[in-house]
Amino acid sequence: MKKELAIKLNNVHKSYFLANGDEVPVLKGINLEIKNGEFVALMGESGGGKTTLLNIIGVLHPLSSGEYYLDGENIGEVQDDFTLAYIRNKKMGFVFQQFNLYLRLTALKNISLPALYAGQERQVREKKAMELMESVGIKNRAEYKPTELSGGQQQRVSICRSLINDPEILLADEPTGALDSKSGLEIMKIFSDLKKRGKTIIMVTHTSEVAKYADRVIFLRDGKVVDNDYKLTSHY
Amino acid sequence: MFLEIIKMSIESLWGNKIRTFLSMLGIIIGVSTVIAVVGIGKGAEQSVNEQFQGLSANSLIIMSSRSRGSTGSSNLKASDASVVKEKAEYITEATSLVRGSETVSVGKESANVSILGIDHNYFDVSNYTLKEGESITEEDIDSREKKVILGFNTVENLFEGDVDLVGQNITIKGKSYEIIGVLDEIGSSFGPVVPDDSIFVPYTTAEKSILGTKAFILLNLTVGSVENVEVATQEVSAILREEHKLKASADDDFRISDAGSMVGAAQESAQLMTVLLTAVAAIVLLVSGIGIMNVMFVTVAERTREIGIAKAIGAKQFDVLSQFLLESVALSTIGGFFGIILGLGALYLINYLNIMLIAYTVIGPIVGFSFSVIVGVFFGFYPAFKASRLDPVDALRGE
Numbered sequence: 001m002k003k004e005l006a007i008k009l010n011n012v013h014k015s016y017f018l019a020n021g022d023e024v025p026v027l028k029g030i031n032l033e034i035k036n037g038e039f040v041a042l043m044g045e046s047g048g049g050k051t052t053l054l055n056i057i058g059v060l061h062p063l064s065s066g067e068y069y070l071d072g073e074n075i076g077e078v079q080d081d082f083t084l085a086y087i088r089n090k091k092m093g094f095v096f097q098q099f100n101l102y103l104r105l106t107a108l109k110n111i112s113l114p115a116l117y118a119g120q121e122r123q124v125r126e127k128k129a130m131e132l133m134e135s136v137g138i139k140n141r142a143e144y145k146p147t148e149l150s151g152g153q154q155q156r157v158s159i160c161r162s163l164i165n166d167p168e169i170l171l172a173d174e175p176t177g178a179l180d181s182k183s184g185l186e187i188m189k190i191f192s193d194l195k196k197r198g199k200t201i202i203m204v205t206h207t208s209e210v211a212k213y214a215d216r217v218i219f220l221r222d223g224k225v226v227d228n229d230y231k232l233t234s235h236y
Numbered sequence: 237m238f239l240e241i242i243k244m245s246i247e248s249l250w251g252n253k254i255r256t257f258l259s260m261l262g263i264i265i266g267v268s269t270v271i272a273v274v275g276i277g278k279g280a281e282q283s284v285n286e287q288f289q290g291l292s293a294n295s296l297i298i299m300s301s302r303s304r305g306s307t308g309s310s311n312l313k314a315s316d317a318s319v320v321k322e323k324a325e326y327i328t329e330a331t332s333l334v335r336g337s338e339t340v341s342v343g344k345e346s347a348n349v350s351i352l353g354i355d356h357n358y359f360d361v362s363n364y365t366l367k368e369g370e371s372i373t374e375e376d377i378d379s380r381e382k383k384v385i386l387g388f389n390t391v392e393n394l395f396e397g398d399v400d401l402v403g404q405n406i407t408i409k410g411k412s413y414e415i416i417g418v419l420d421e422i423g424s425s426f427g428p429v430v431p432d433d434s435i436f437v438p439y440t441t442a443e444k445s446i447l448g449t450k451a452f453i454l455l456n457l458t459v460g461s462v463e464n465v466e467v468a469t470q471e472v473s474a475i476l477r478e479e480h481k482l483k484a485s486a487d488d489d490f491r492i493s494d495a496g497s498m499v500g501a502a503q504e505s506a507q508l509m510t511v512l513l514t515a516v517a518a519i520v521l522l523v524s525g526i527g528i529m530n531v532m533f534v535t536v537a538e539r540t541r542e543i544g545i546a547k548a549i550g551a552k553q554f555d556v557l558s559q560f561l562l563e564s565v566a567l568s569t570i571g572g573f574f575g576i577i578l579g580l581g582a583l584y585l586i587n588y589l590n591i592m593l594i595a596y597t598v599i600g601p602i603v604g605f606s607f608s609v610i611v612g613v614f615f616g617f618y619p620a621f622k623a624s625r626l627d628p629v630d631a632l633r634g635e
């Protein structure tokens with residue numbers, strides 16, 4: 001049975017260590033809860049730790065201390081590569097500001113890559129990839145390489161990639177940050193569409209225009225949550 | 237999945253043709269060196285073995301040696317062989333060989349030919365076979381018959397066209413000798429004796445009628461068993477000293493060498509050559525491995541971002557490791573393959589140009605190829621391992 005809470009963080013701390021051994025505390029006791037099916041925006045001043053937090057949620061980073069419940073299970077201390085790779089592969093989809101696509105591979109191959117790591121047959125994963133591309137209107141760009149695509153198209157490719165293994169949670173770090181406002185808007189339409197289809201979405205953004213699409217906004221300042229239920233007037 | 241990873245590896249190698257080729261070059265040279273070296277080394281061993289064929293470890297060779305300062309010639313005589321055979325307890329067989337050269341003529345043709353005065357069992361002991369005619373008998377030796385057997389090449393030198401040789405005569409020092417047989421081709425052989433270029437007469441005839449004091453005497457003794465070679469040497473030495481009436485203070489007027497240690501030494505030096513050349517090849521391979529490691533580090537550094545992406549979308553450490561490892565193995569395997577072709581080509585060329593005796597063995601290619609795969613795994617592992625342990629966020633940030 002599905003738990004109501006998708007993600008719960010309890011007093012999460014995260015420090016970086018510089019080459020000279022100095023400790024840089026970035027997250028200083030984060031508490032937050034995100035329900036299944038929620039669309040949450042993360043905002044805050046630059047350098048406030050939004051990316052760091054998102055990377056922790058996406059298990060790209062270990063946390064320094066605290067508890068991280070994913071589907072009710074504390075995975076804060078999991079270090080096993082198999083489990084972490086499984087979570088990144090199957091449970092979460094990541095969308096980056098800089099797209100992070102393989103420049104050597106076509107859109108189709110880029111999108112199917114996570115399914116390859118999941119051990120899916122080629123026909124199955126490429127069929128799924130084509131369906132996803134169709135749903136975001138870039139089906140005719142399947143054989144293009146990222147360098148032959150516009151920014152908005154590249155971001156749609158990376159959204160398709162994040163969806164190929166049907167994860168429940170989507171993590172997006174400034175997905176519109178590198179796009180003009182028109183393409184940004186189109187990307188946000190895709191996200192609200194995904195929200196309607198039941199995905200849990202956590203998105204970092206700087207602009208309230210973009211944050212409007214979210215159910216609520218969580219504000220970070222100096223490594224702490226200062227407001228976790230800020231509402232902006234929604235577009236719909 | 238595995239196939240896809242291999243395909244990706246090959247694609248990325250193909251995408252960097254020049255670098256791929258340069259890093260392969262080390263492996264190619266290394267593997268072809270191994271193959272050439274093993275071929276040449278084994279060839280040398282083989283040619284040593286061939287040279288010494290028929291010379292068993294339990295034979296002793298005695299030659300005349302004139303002691304320094306003394307003017308007198310050696311007292312070694314062909315007949316010493318029978319004396320030794322009679323008196324020495326450890327010697328089971330003894331034959332003498334009288335060597336020299338003399339002008340031989342047939343009609344108007346004449347040539348200086350190597351003459352070998354032999355015992356009746358010389359052909360048997362040396363494994364020489366007759367193409368036609370018959371061999372020299374004990375009676376021929378006792379009665380110093382003027383009979384001669386021709387070595388394979390001398391026929392051509394002395395006679396024109398196809399003639400029935402047996403029964404014909406040749407002239408040596410104004411005397412007529414009857415040809416009683418012709419030898420098969422022997423090929424290369426040990427020592428200064430080239431049987432194909434020699435003619436054979438009874439040793440008594442050679443010593444007394446043809447060569448006289450010019451004769452170079454060589455006794456060939458067989459020791460009953462190999463363990464006794466040393467005692468036999470001492471025994472024979474004592475017998476000959478007595479026979480030659482040497483004073484206790486006088487040096488030997490003969491030299492005894494045993495074939496076993498001669499063969500052993502030659503084999504050892506051939507083996508040493510193989511070992512040395514192999515060591516050179518191993519160093520070349522090692523250096524090429526370091527080259528591969530270097531290239532893999534560069535590749536990993538170049539693709540740090542890709543590694544970060546792969547991990548962010550769910551690649552396991554194992555996936556990353558195997559991808560890079562496969563790449564370096566593919567690099568070295570393909571290099572090894574070309575190395576085999578090049579190495580075999582070099583051997584073929586050496587053989588074709590008759591530079592050296594070559595042994596084609598499967599050992600060379602097998603060793604060379606497995607070495608190249610091992611080099612790929614061994615030197616590719618560390619860079620691949622480092623790549624697989626990269627932190628995804630750091631990797632995404634790094635260029």
Ligand SMILES: Nc1ncnc2c1ncn2[C@@H]1O[C@H](COP(=O)(O)OP(=O)(O)OP(=O)(O)O)[C@@H](O)[C@H]1O
Nearest residue numbers: 016017018024026045046047048049050051052053
């Ligand atoms: N690898 C690192 N080593 C040391 N300090 C780091 C490292 N990564 C981030 N930081 C520090 O952590 C703080 C938070 O960084 P983070 O990228 O999470 O901020 P952010 O809120 O996403 O900022 P932005 O809005 O500009 O993207 C920054 O002050 C940064 O200097």
Ligand SMILES: [Mg+2]
Nearest residue numbers: 050051052173
């Ligand atoms: Mg950020």
